Amino acid sequence: MSMLNEWQDYLPDFLDGLVVTLQLTGVSLLLGLPLGLGLALAMTARRPAIRWPATLLVEVGRGAPALVVLYFVYYGLPQLSLTWSSFACAAIALAFTTSAYTADIFRAGISSIPVGHREACQALGLSHAKELRLVVLPQAIRVVIPPLVGFCILLYQGTSLAFAVSVPELLSRAYSQASITYQFTATLTLAGLVYGAISLAAVALMRARWPRRTPTITAGATRPPEPPTRTHPSWETTSERRER
Amino acid sequence: MGTILSELSAGIAQTVEITLASFVVAAVLGLPLAVLRRSGSWWVRLPAVVVVEVLRAVPPIVWLFLIYYSLGSTDQVRLTTFQAAVIGLGLIYAAHLSEAYRAGLDAVPAGQWEATRALALPRAQTYARVILPQALVVVVPPMATFAIALLKDSAIASVIGATDITFHAVQLTQQDLNGLGNFTVAGLLYIALGVPFALVARAADRVLSRRLVGV
Amino acid sequence: MKYDDHPVVRPLLALDGVCVAYRHHEVVHDVSLEVASGEVVALIGPSGAGKSSLLRAINFLEPPSKGRIVLDGAEVGGSRRSLDALRREVGMVFQNFNLFPHLTALQNVMLAPVHTLGIPPAQARERAMQQLTHVGLADHAHVKPGKCSGGQQQRIAIARALAMEPKVMLFDEPTSALDPELGAEVLATMRALAAEGMTMVVVTHEMHFAEDVADRVVFMADGRIVEENAAGKLMRDPQHPRTQRFLNAVRNR
Numbered sequence: 121m122s123m124l125n126e127w128q129d130y131l132p133d134f135l136d137g138l139v140v141t142l143q144l145t146g147v148s149l150l151l152g153l154p155l156g157l158g159l160a161l162a163m164t165a166r167r168p169a170i171r172w173p174a175t176l177l178v179e180v181g182r183g184a185p186a187l188v189v190l191y192f193v194y195y196g197l198p199q200l201s202l203t204w205s206s207f208a209c210a211a212i213a214l215a216f217t218t219s220a221y222t223a224d225i226f227r228a229g230i231s232s233i234p235v236g237h238r239e240a241c242q243a244l245g246l247s248h249a250k251e252l253r254l255v256v257l258p259q260a261i262r263v264v265i266p267p268l269v270g271f272c273i274l275l276y277q278g279t280s281l282a283f284a285v286s287v288p289e290l291l292s293r294a295y296s297q298a299s300i301t302y303q304f305t306a307t308l309t310l311a312g313l314v315y316g317a318i319s320l321a322a323v324a325l326m327r328a329r330w331p332r333r334t335p336t337i338t339a340g341a342t343r344p345p346e347p348p349t350r351t352h353p354s355w356e357t358t359s360e361r362r363e364r
Numbered sequence: 365m366g367t368i369l370s371e372l373s374a375g376i377a378q379t380v381e382i383t384l385a386s387f388v389v390a391a392v393l394g395l396p397l398a399v400l401r402r403s404g405s406w407w408v409r410l411p412a413v414v415v416v417e418v419l420r421a422v423p424p425i426v427w428l429f430l431i432y433y434s435l436g437s438t439d440q441v442r443l444t445t446f447q448a449a450v451i452g453l454g455l456i457y458a459a460h461l462s463e464a465y466r467a468g469l470d471a472v473p474a475g476q477w478e479a480t481r482a483l484a485l486p487r488a489q490t491y492a493r494v495i496l497p498q499a500l501v502v503v504v505p506p507m508a509t510f511a512i513a514l515l516k517d518s519a520i521a522s523v524i525g526a527t528d529i530t531f532h533a534v535q536l537t538q539q540d541l542n543g544l545g546n547f548t549v550a551g552l553l554y555i556a557l558g559v560p561f562a563l564v565a566r567a568a569d570r571v572l573s574r575r576l577v578g579v
Numbered sequence: 580m581k582y583d584d585h586p587v588v589r590p591l592l593a594l595d596g597v598c599v600a601y602r603h604h605e606v607v608h609d610v611s612l613e614v615a616s617g618e619v620v621a622l623i624g625p626s627g628a629g630k631s632s633l634l635r636a637i638n639f640l641e642p643p644s645k646g647r648i649v650l651d652g653a654e655v656g657g658s659r660r661s662l663d664a665l666r667r668e669v670g671m672v673f674q675n676f677n678l679f680p681h682l683t684a685l686q687n688v689m690l691a692p693v694h695t696l697g698i699p700p701a702q703a704r705e706r707a708m709q710q711l712t713h714v715g716l717a718d719h720a721h722v723k724p725g726k727c728s729g730g731q732q733q734r735i736a737i738a739r740a741l742a743m744e745p746k747v748m749l750f751d752e753p754t755s756a757l758d759p760e761l762g763a764e765v766l767a768t769m770r771a772l773a774a775e776g777m778t779m780v781v782v783t784h785e786m787h788f789a790e791d792v793a794d795r796v797v798f799m800a801d802g803r804i805v806e807e808n809a810a811g812k813l814m815r816d817p818q819h820p821r822t823q824r825f826l827n828a829v830r831n832r
Contacts, residue, residue: 179555180551180555183516183551183554183555183558184516184550184551184552184554184555185516185517185518185519185520185530185551185554186516187519187520187522187523187530188519188530188533188547188550188551188554189547189551191530191533191534191537191543191547191550192543192544192547192548192551194543195534195537195541195543195544195546195547196543196544196547197543198541198543199541199542199543199544200544234675234677236673236675236677237677237679239640239673239677240671240673240677240678240679242640242666243638243640243666243669243670243671243673243740244666244690244691244695244739244740244743245663245666245667245691245695245743246690246691246694246695247694247695250694250695254690254694255679255690258681259679259680259681262681277422277423277424278423280423280425280426281425281520283425283523284523291423291425291426291429295429298433304429304430304433304434304437305430305434305435308426308429308430308433308434309430309434311426312422312426312427312430315421315422315423315426316418316421316422319420319421319422320417320418320421323417323421
């Protein structure tokens with residue numbers, strides 16, 4: 121019972137922290153998703169001068185730990201004489217990580233469009249931009265939404281890394297309460313419950329909406345490892361992509 | 365660049381140790397989780413499902429805090445940062461790996477299960493002699509993917525004070541204020557450490573596709 | 580309007596020494612062909628003969644590696660503008676329809692008139708409805724392709740190409756993906772189109788269609804034109820042994 125009473129005291133502060141957590145998630149998506157789409161388009165471009173830098177950025181963004189990216193921004197910006205708030209630093213870092221992961225999702229979605237549709241566009245004289253806007257992207261978006269939602273949940277959890285640069289988000293509030301009261305079990309359990317409840321609710325909603333393409337919270341990989349089937353080559357390419 | 369590298373290399377051993385130890389824990393615990401989740405009776409399945417979902421629904425850093433500051437700081441139990449990191453990451457990745465195992469088990473054709481039933485093979489023998497040997501090769505590539513993800517998540521251990529690459533990079537930066545350089549090298553180190561796993565995955569993929577062609 | 584008595588005027592479409600190569604592997608060698616306005620040309624031959632590659636080269640889906648393509652007196656070059664002009668004037672119908680599954684039939688047909696030609700949507704809509712009526716599918720205007728039969732999908736695809744009011748229509752094995760009954764309704768549509776005087780180049784395995792509807796039949800094998808003649812003559816009295824062998828094999832199936 122005593123833990124419940126403590127939680128009552130913590131809750132207002134924690135909810136303030138949750139607001140910061142959600143803001144951080146939102147801003148990272150707002151900046152990261154368009155960038156991710158841009159990177160995906162660049163990765164599928166014909167010209168190597170566009171394709172290579174984009175691929176490099178994505179591979180680095182997916183290959184380096186998000187925490188290292190966060191520190192890079194947080195400790196690196198002052199070197200460029202930029203003094204930004206820790207929230208801004210965390211948002212930039214998480215947005216970059218978001219763009220790298222979602223670029224891979226978008227790219228997979230774009231390449232899932234049959235070549236014939238692109239040929240039909242060419243035969244109809246549509247410009248490259250219109251081909252993308254009117255035919256490729258509207259179709260890709262359907263393929264891409266379940267893994268994107270899965271990534272959003274991952275990002276929501278990932279904002280807890282901002283603790284390391286003292287953004288006053290949910291985990292930071294829990295930790296600072298604990299360092300005053302020394303009630304680590306009560307504070308951290310409550311934080312865990314708040315993170316877990318929202319994640320699980322989101323997963324449940326997702327499964328209700330897309331029962332077949334069950335997206336899950338998957339560490340590192342935003343696409344769940346597909347079950348290997350007899351059509352091996354396609355599986356090989358997706359799994360290989362994720363490793364590199 | 366060279367001096368940064370030599371400073372950070374002090375943390376390489378710790379990063380690799382955390383990754384490998386957690387992976388062993390995850391690989392060992394993930395298998396029973398996967399088998400339980402395939403059980404026919406819901407009272408066996410349910411606890412396994414709950415464990416997997418809860419482990420994945422809470423951020424890794426929160427798990428590490430709970431284990432290090434709460435469970436591991438009592439009068440009876442004192443965990444080192446290394447132990448706390450390995451327990452936490454090991455459990456989380458057991459949940460992830462159970463998914464990979466499950467996919468592997470699902471990939472074994474139904475006819476194989478039927479054949480073992482027709483032969484009245486005991487359940488343990490069915491798994492040990494028929495199913496797992498076939499499932500394992502299928503499971504290796506996704507496992508390697510998870511190993512790389514685990515390697516990256518191991519950086520979180522630095523937040524509770526494990527002296528890994530990231531920890532050393534933070535320390536160094538607080539002295540020389542060269543965040544751009546230090547964390548560039550740190551990032552590249554993690555990417556480089558992931559390469560062997562990627563190679564394992566690719567080799568397994570090649571074996572696998574050869575087998576499938578042979579079938 | 581039969582080939583023999585057709586007066587020699589400037590052809591609507593002329594291919595001159597066209598070669599097509601995929602990664603240095605040439606699949607069409609030095610093909611020259613002229614198509615007059617209103618003429619229907621059928622391209623027949625064994626699979627792998629380069630018929631489809633040649634057709635795709637005509638509207639630069641597969642740019643020819645050598646040779647010239649002249650449409651209505653203007654040579655088609657590699658420039659963006661000349662390519663755009665070409666594709667406005669050449670309609671293409673694919674073996675697999677390639678309709679856009681996220682758009683209704685009407686939206687599929689309207690897309691290019693609005694976005695390539697810049698016609699106001701209301702006007703394009705009218706034009707698209709006309710074309711759908713033309714292929715007998717006005718009642719399917721608001722249905723998505725996934726809900727239509729294969730034959731209906733191909734007719735929508737024909738309407739989509741016609742809505743650009745092209746000078747030439749290219750058909751790449753338009754009935755190969757369909758069972759015979761559904762193929763028949765597509766062939767009927769094409770027959771009507773030919774009767775209206777549309778200039779058509781058709782890659783086909785339908786020998787009856789080639790014989791009845793085409794003015795001229797071109798037989799290709801191994802990336803070259805082996806023989807071409809007025810449809811009736813080539814089908815009934817092939818001169819080249821390779822053509823005879825092919826037609827015998829097809830008829831005795």
